[in-house]
Amino acid sequence: MNLDQKLNHLPLTKSRPNTLESLFRKTDIIPMWVADMEFQIAMPIQDALIRRISNSGFGYEYKPDSFFLAQKKWYQQNYQVDVIKEHIIYSPTITTTISILIEKFTSESDGIIIQPPVFMEFRDVIRNTNRRIIKNPLKLTKKQYQIDFNDLELKAKSENNKILIICNPHNPVGRVWTKEELKQVIRICKENDLLLISDEIHKDIILFDNQFTSVLQFINDYEKIVVCTSEAKTFNLCGIADSMAIIPNEDIRKTISTTFKKYNLGRTNALTRVALESAYNKGQSWLKEVVNTVEKNIKSIESELESSKIELIKPEGTYQVWLDFRKVYKDTKEMFNHLTENSGIGLNAGHWFGREGALFMRMNIATSNEKVTYAIKKITKAVPNKSFKQ
């Protein structure tokens, strides 16, 4: 299948005129912001969904053993992780799970550590649960982001800080944390009794020769771990798929499942079940094509930016690129307005991910190479000729 085939309609959130107007103050914009794909879903998934719909009845569903076995195989083959059925809690969204974890394991005014610039809903969920956002900002050295471990040690030592949320691969900067880095994270959590939430939703898009490591591989060293993940992003199913939490520790799992039962959050959707089971069983070659296309898109961006003052923070994972505009703009609002107006491309402003992202932009490249090349040319042409020292 040719992934460069375009969808007949873009996803609605991405392209809805009202949304574009409120974000970009115009509607004639090419939307390359929210993180979903413009590729048609894998044929086996489409076939399975069509078969399920033609079967017409939509009574109550459950996830049968065949679903779980397909999922178990996926995790074994791709991540050397043995997922145990009883450790999984299915959840409507990752943010639902994080919100409940925060409410159950911390008190109001406790601190939750995050690593900005990072997926903005971490910040929102901490605010919405009346906890304190404690920042352990990532450090940018030599065009790549690193965890500031000295700062993390300090923040972890404070008795009021109870949870660390990491994002692996990291949205928006694209780092795939190495085994060594994760070992340090685990050590710090263990020494300071922090609950570690690892959001691994982007785990399946690993680029070039990078290697993804799930924190589940360290479960024998430390048990206070919850992995939140989903295959929604991987298979372009954000509009229908749910998420899951993998919780090896029995006490944490019981606490969470009691709350899930209380709010009846575990109901299965027939289409989700069918789509994901066929994705796990037959989606691997489609996914490989996605990864190849994303890598090709990154190379096109790299070569287009060679003679530009815009710098690419080359991603190791995810289908987004993080672009550094610090040499061309001084003010983040001016950057966003000027670039949007003059390029006609709708990107996420970096400061949406925290003020640490100011003067950066995130671009979604899960689309055709033709579109990515067109967009990056429009962006390079739009920036002013002046130059600032960093």
Ligand SMILES: Cc1ncc(COP(=O)(O)O)c(C=O)c1O
């Ligand atoms: C790191 C990360 N976590 C979670 C989500 C969203 O997951 P959910 O819709 O299940 O809350 C996203 C979406 O962009 C994301 O990037």
